[in-house]
Amino acid sequence: MSDRFARSRWFQQDRFGMFIHWGPYSVAGRGEWQRSHEELPREAYQPFIDGFQPHGFDAERWADAAEKAGMRYAVLTVKHHDGFCLFDSRHAISGVMSNGFGRDLLAEFLAAFRARGIKVGVYFSLIDWSHPDYPAHGDLNHPHRHDEAYRDAEHDWDRYLEFLHAQVREVMSNYGSLDLVWFDFSYDDMSGEKWRARELVEMIRELQPDILINNRLEANGGSFGSIAEPEPKPWAGDFVSPEQLIPAEGILDQAGSPIPWEACMTFNNHWGWFRGDHAFKSSQTIIRKLIEVVSKGGNLLLNIGPDRDGRISGVELRILEDVGQWLRTNGDSIYGAGRAGIAKPEWGYYTCRDDMLYAHVLEQPIGPLALVGVDTDTIEEIVIDSKPVERAESWLIEAYPDIAFVSWGDDDPAFTYAMPDERATVVSVRRG
Template sequence: MAQQLGRPEPLDPRFDRSAWWREDRFGMFIHWGAYAVPARGEWVRSYERLSVADYQPAIDAFDPDPDFDAWAATAAAAGMRYVVLTAKHHDGYALFDTALSDYSTVATLGRDFVAEFLAAFRARGIKVGLYFSLLDWARPDFPHHGDLQHPMRDAVEFRDHRPDLASYRAFMHGQVREICSHYGPLDILWFDFSYAGMGPDQWGAAELIRIVRELQPGAVLDNRLEGSGPEPGSILTGDPTPWSGDFTSPEQVIPAEGIRDAAGRPVPWESCLTLNNHWGYCRHDADWKTAPMLIHKLVECVAKGGNMLLNVGPDARGTFPAQSREILAGIGEWMDANADSIRGCGPAGLPKPDWGWWTAGRGRLYAHVMESPIGPLQLQGLRRDQIDDVHLLSDGSQVPVVDAWSVADHPEEAFVSFGPQPEWTYPLPDPVDTVLEVTLR
């Protein structure tokens, strides 16, 4: 089916569950746990080959008092409509109430951070999701020596270790049942992740998806019960498994084009990206992305039919780093004026223009102009006779379709001017991304 200008291409009905998620387009990822104490990222145990005992000082020192309402206010002000928190990362230390282990903030601190988090974000009207690691490096029955990721993968003292995957599956399924049973309706469940030797068979994916769909039938699921960042799994094939997920999840990259299945049909996707180079809090990582860059990348995701899940790594006190708050505030300022070109939008069905991107939604086109033209701006891909009117999205002011002697050799093409003299060059009203709302005839 050919795409109609101004209206996103329809998706296969199997993706109907994700309709609200594709409407919202922009969410917050939060990686937070005891790994914020060493402040070297959430993979610190694996990278530094730390044993459970080596890591225990981080557990002992993790005693935060987060202001979850401030977290939610920051997300809302940035224009984010959904959020995903790490209920448990690979280190195995749970932020939720679990009867299956004492390795949790409830047992240690008497705090169910997941419950507190969910209450604050729901109060702001933000849809809520939980990340749950399929790995657990604290469990003695999980593979150790020879596993590709485990901190003790090459430790001589564990070379005779024998995992008990049946025991581990029972434990892991039990914890998934807890988070699906005790916290009300969850909008998203974000599992992480499969790799060589540890995939759907080891996770018991068939039973796991049965539990999830029984208890949380409306939850949107990622694809990592059988995939990872670079490996989408069967979601792109002609024969997806029941646990293939509702979207695919490229990590730290935006695909060159929109993601499609083997038959060429669009598939929902979400790029999960960090604000610096780490997911969990890393005190020494000062490589912060800028708000303008991330605005451009959000637009790119939407123009290609995808979502952006932008990560924050709170510190050991439970505070968002000041740099994170500043960047998110910059994004939010732009979203306040231009969110209609993001939410409910997708690909426009037009070639990528030289000056930026097109998005489309609600029967309108949105020109994201990121580079100033010399003279009038050509609305590449459109003819003059297709256009009813053009306005700045930010303030509703008219941007006239013009004739100019400099473009007289293109009489059928559509050009607009940002000032009263169409031949002149004007600065963009918004140097980051000036959004034009184009209504077609």
């Protein structure tokens, strides 16, 4: 990997993070895009701003949930498209320091997560529907896009950019060392230098030299931007951020070399808290998607949408704890692991870390498991469920001398045995 991605080494070690969408939209429980989807004017949205009073919020509970889940970093939406700030900003049009709440939620989040050794990041929207100089009528997303009263409204774009840059400077200057900034979102011609991206990145790098920046100063969740090109633009970012999908082959640059990337995924079907959406992904699904992502060289950023008081549901907490239990046993196959350079087997995925190869078995084999694609001459040790095992030998597999087979059970290797862990059983192979 080129030196251009040197600062992302911790990112590719940690592999699993928590995304948190939370703000006034959590009061209504209709999702973070509520104001746009319902085309709410400011006065109709104001009750949710006034009603965002999470006095019982405890950042320690979030950090505890992330730690138990095995998450190594976390990203908080300190400002979403509605413009409401969860941090102390003297430029904010609305925020926690001006709506009567009076607590800096970003500061509380940072203190709790840092105390547990979890790296910290901030999500920052490039869009701000609350600002009078952000174009409204005719825009793709603005709540007033169809409002005739805004058709001839004048907007000073340079003044908006000064406001945007000033708020980013506040976050980069006032909260100590940050590990990651997650911008969102570019669309249509609102991309790259439209945001004065070169100047913005230079300012961020001056204040936070080691911080990671995603690729959304010029791209959205379904595109890469110039990061994969031989000469990426200065604002191309440090990693790609596909949304709600896992790329079929991972992400490579035009020369075929891997690029750091992170799939961001909702826990249910919404980012912000959505009343009645209980379609939570199971721990098995999350574990298996984490495995798939890492096998393709990526990270998984799993979102939670706390309610208006900052509570994570008990169902989510139990699922997260189950994921963490699996990772406590099998974390070596995830943290610091990546592509194995072996074609995907039918029964699951391989990951690799140094001299260790990890076979993640998701489908019950009939008889012994075939470690297809593994050079049998390099195998020094095989471990299943913390127990060293011998390669299976049976007249049934004599026709495949170049494939190593292993069995779950101690009796006849031709027998079919239950998987030690139905969520995902890991077979560790040490190679010489």
